[in-house]
Amino acid sequence: MTGAVWVVGTGPAGAAWLSPETREILAQATDLVGYGPYINRVAESHHCCHISDNRQELARAEVALDMAESGRQVAVVSGGDPGIFAMAAAVCECIASAPEGRWQNVELAVFPGISALQAAAARIGAPLGHDFCVISLSDVLKPWSVIFNRLRLAAQADFAMVFYNPRSSQRSWQLGEALNLLAQEQAPDTPVVFARAIGREDEKLHFTSLAEADPSLVDMSTLVLVGNSQSRYFNHGGRQWMYSPRDYPADLRSKQTMTSR
Amino acid sequence: MTGAVWVVGTGPAGAAWLSPETREILAQATDLVGYGPYINRVAESHHCCHISDNRQELARAEVALDMAESGRQVAVVSGGDPGIFAMAAAVCECIASAPEGRWQNVELAVFPGISALQAAAARIGAPLGHDFCVISLSDVLKPWSVIFNRLRLAAQADFAMVFYNPRSSQRSWQLGEALNLLAQEQAPDTPVVFARAIGREDEKLHFTSLAEADPSLVDMSTLVLVGNSQSRYFNHGGRQWMYSPRDYPADLRSKQTMTSR
Numbered sequence: 001m002t003g004a005v006w007v008v009g010t011g012p013a014g015a016a017w018l019s020p021e022t023r024e025i026l027a028q029a030t031d032l033v034g035y036g037p038y039i040n041r042v043a044e045s046h047h048c049c050h051i052s053d054n055r056q057e058l059a060r061a062e063v064a065l066d067m068a069e070s071g072r073q074v075a076v077v078s079g080g081d082p083g084i085f086a087m088a089a090a091v092c093e094c095i096a097s098a099p100e101g102r103w104q105n106v107e108l109a110v111f112p113g114i115s116a117l118q119a120a121a122a123r124i125g126a127p128l129g130h131d132f133c134v135i136s137l138s139d140v141l142k143p144w145s146v147i148f149n150r151l152r153l154a155a156q157a158d159f160a161m162v163f164y165n166p167r168s169s170q171r172s173w174q175l176g177e178a179l180n181l182l183a184q185e186q187a188p189d190t191p192v193v194f195a196r197a198i199g200r201e202d203e204k205l206h207f208t209s210l211a212e213a214d215p216s217l218v219d220m221s222t223l224v225l226v227g228n229s230q231s232r233y234f235n236h237g238g239r240q241w242m243y244s245p246r247d248y249p250a251d252l253r254s255k256q257t258m259t260s261r
Numbered sequence: 262m263t264g265a266v267w268v269v270g271t272g273p274a275g276a277a278w279l280s281p282e283t284r285e286i287l288a289q290a291t292d293l294v295g296y297g298p299y300i301n302r303v304a305e306s307h308h309c310c311h312i313s314d315n316r317q318e319l320a321r322a323e324v325a326l327d328m329a330e331s332g333r334q335v336a337v338v339s340g341g342d343p344g345i346f347a348m349a350a351a352v353c354e355c356i357a358s359a360p361e362g363r364w365q366n367v368e369l370a371v372f373p374g375i376s377a378l379q380a381a382a383a384r385i386g387a388p389l390g391h392d393f394c395v396i397s398l399s400d401v402l403k404p405w406s407v408i409f410n411r412l413r414l415a416a417q418a419d420f421a422m423v424f425y426n427p428r429s430s431q432r433s434w435q436l437g438e439a440l441n442l443l444a445q446e447q448a449p450d451t452p453v454v455f456a457r458a459i460g461r462e463d464e465k466l467h468f469t470s471l472a473e474a475d476p477s478l479v480d481m482s483t484l485v486l487v488g489n490s491q492s493r494y495f496n497h498g499g500r501q502w503m504y505s506p507r508d509y510p511a512d513l514r515s516k517q518t519m520t521s522r
Contacts (some may be wrong), residue, residue: 007383019375057507070503081375083382085507090388092504096495108497110386112379114280114342122371129350131411133394133420142509152394157411159394164321166338188516205353234357236369246318248344248345248403 003068003106006075009082009113010041013199014187017114018042025111033064034077034087039077042077057090065094068106081115081190085136085164118160120195120223123205125241127222127225127235130162130248137174138165151178155185161233163224165239167215175215175224183210183225190228191242194218207233207240264329264367267336268352269372270343271302274460278375279303286372287336294325295348303338312379318351326355329367342376346397346425378423381484384466384500386495387485388454389421391509399426405435412439416446421492422507424485428476436476436485443470443487449464454490454502455479468494468501471517 006025011017018041026032032039033050043049050067052060064074078086088110093131095103121128133154140231154161161182167175182190188211196204196219206217210226218224231244267286272278272317279302287293293300297312304310311328313321316362325335339347349371356364382389394415396459400408415422422443428436443451457465457480467478479485492505 011280017280019278019280021277024277064295081379082391083379083387085390088383088387089504089507091504092386092390092495093506095497096493096502104497106498108502110383112278112375112383114373114375115379118342118344118373118376122349122373125353125371126344126349128344128395129346129353131394131396133392133415133418134389135392141507143511145511146509150418150420153414154394154420157414157418159411159415193397232357234353236356236365237367238458241353241357241369243350243357245354246350246402247474248407250406 003071004066004073005068005091005106006073007078007082007088007110007260008075009078009080009111009115010088011114011199012080012116012119013197014041015046016200017119019111019113020079020117022111022113028073029075030072031067031074032077033060033067033074035079038077038079047184058089058094061087061090061094064091064220065103065106069103078113079116081113082110084113084115084117084134116198116223119198120162120193120225123195123198124193124225126243127191127227128162128230128244129246130149130160130228130230130244132160132161132162132244134164136164137178138171138173148177148181151181158228160228161226165220166222166224167218168220169177175218179213179215186210186229190229191231193225193231193242194222195225196222196224207242263332264332266325266329266352266367266369267334268339268343268349268371269336270339270341270347270372270376271299272339272375272460273377273380274458275302277461278380280372280374283372283374287315289334290336291333292328292335293338294328294335296340299338299340318348319355322348322355325352326364326367330364339374340377342374343371345378345395362453373485375486377459380459381423381454381486384456384459385454385486387504388452388488388492389505390421390507391421391489391491391505393421393423393505395423395425397425398428398439399432400435408435409438409442412442413446416443419489419490422487423488426481427483427485427516428479429481436479440471440474440476447471447490451490452492453495454486454503455483456486457483468503499505
């Protein structure tokens with residue numbers, strides 16, 4: 001039997017967001033490889049579970065590929081979607097960097113899942129209803145200068161934005177600096193939403209603005225969403241919502257296009 | 262009984278990508294509102310189906326809200342994820358623009374789904390494994406100058422990119438102009454993938470580069486994915502794959518940060 005590495009995502013929380021395709025793939029797998037909390041969402045008794053720390057992505061991918069080479073059917077499990085700041089890139093990097101021919105008999109397949117950014121957006125209304133960008137604020141694998149430059153250009157491009165990895169105990173200042181930078185380019189009342197643990201028991205939404213946003217309310221379980229210049233709040237059913245309109249005024253950025261080229 | 266508008270997405274193709282939550286919501290709905298092909302994926306005999314042309318988003322949202330006000334349980338059905346260039350923004354816009362109090366008794370909820378961009382990324386490998394942006398190339402609701410400016414800044418920010426609505430019979434030149442613009446900012450061998458009808462019978466992947474990309478191969482069923490400066494192709498299992506690495510070199514964009522501020 002040919003071994004396989006199947007890269008899957010569980011969705012951000014619970015079985016209601018696990019795709020039927022991924023459920024089927026997990027049922028066929030002999031082994032699960034991943035970070036403990038994600039494995040715990042989906043492990044069945046027939047699985048051998050290989051749990052590792054959340055930071056060891058490349059080592060985890062290599063373990064999975066080696067097991068698959070010996071004939072196992074290995075599911076590499078991410079939360080959310082495996083392609084968005086998750087294990088698909090690590091598995092691809094492992095294969096692409098290997099000596100020619102290594103793992104060439106291993107079947108590789110990636111399966112899409114619902115991401116945390118989509119779950120958060122759904123709770124908020126439609127913050128990503130127009131052009132948007134997705135940025136990790138972690139400077140573990142890329143220098144802060146790259147992130148800073150990208151944030152500045154993204155603000156000038158007037159993207160709605162989603163920040164992954166916005167803040168941790170080891171990275172306490174990056175989110176504040178990012179929001180300060182955006183406040184130089186965008187209006188103070190630009191909507192900002194902190195979406196914490198969406199779909200889980202401790203789910204929490206906090207609606208604020210660029211001028212008022214308090215980074216200390218953000219932790220590693222939180223996504224930060226920032227609107228574009230057209231995004232707005234509205235009230236419905238006794239609570240706040242936010243959306244980014246589908247249409248866009250003609251005059252808004254064309255001036256900048258003319259002056260900055 | 263209070264009426265409800267539930268905004269859902271079917272995933273880009275077939276039942277394997279329909280979330281259990283959305284399946285449950287559809288089972289509870291009395292009415293489905295949406296574009297015919299999406300409705301056809303999920304309609305059951307108990308549903309009243311209200312099919313409209315793909316362009317009439319605001320009118321469709323209003324119909325759904327009016328039906329809900331009369332006590333119906335209405336599912337507004339998008340393909341993919343309802344929050345990404347789909348019906349969630351139109352429903353929010355309808356409510357936010359209405360006279361105060363209109364539709365205030367209607368329950369509103371949005372439910373996330375797997376998007377076409379995630380399905381395409383999974384087939385390709387991990388093109389969105391690093392920071393990325395998502396842009397509609399349609400200039401129906403926004404002027405081309407806005408799109409052009411955004412593309413230029415996104416290229417300078419070195420985002421991986423996904424283009425929705427890249428080309429139609431009425432919009433034939435926009436994709437070519439976008440790719441030409443990117444070619445001024447990025448290397449000619451930057452990976453470009455045309456991902457057509459992913460998950461459907463006529464699914465097709467075409468791997469090319471900024472220098473070689475031929476817009477005439479793209480239609481309305483195609484997503485266009487463009488790598489960042491670090492994205493690369495590799496071969497595995499007899500076919501081509503692409504990924505965007507998780508790490509990022511220190512020297513790459515910091516020069517630009519220094520000179521352009």
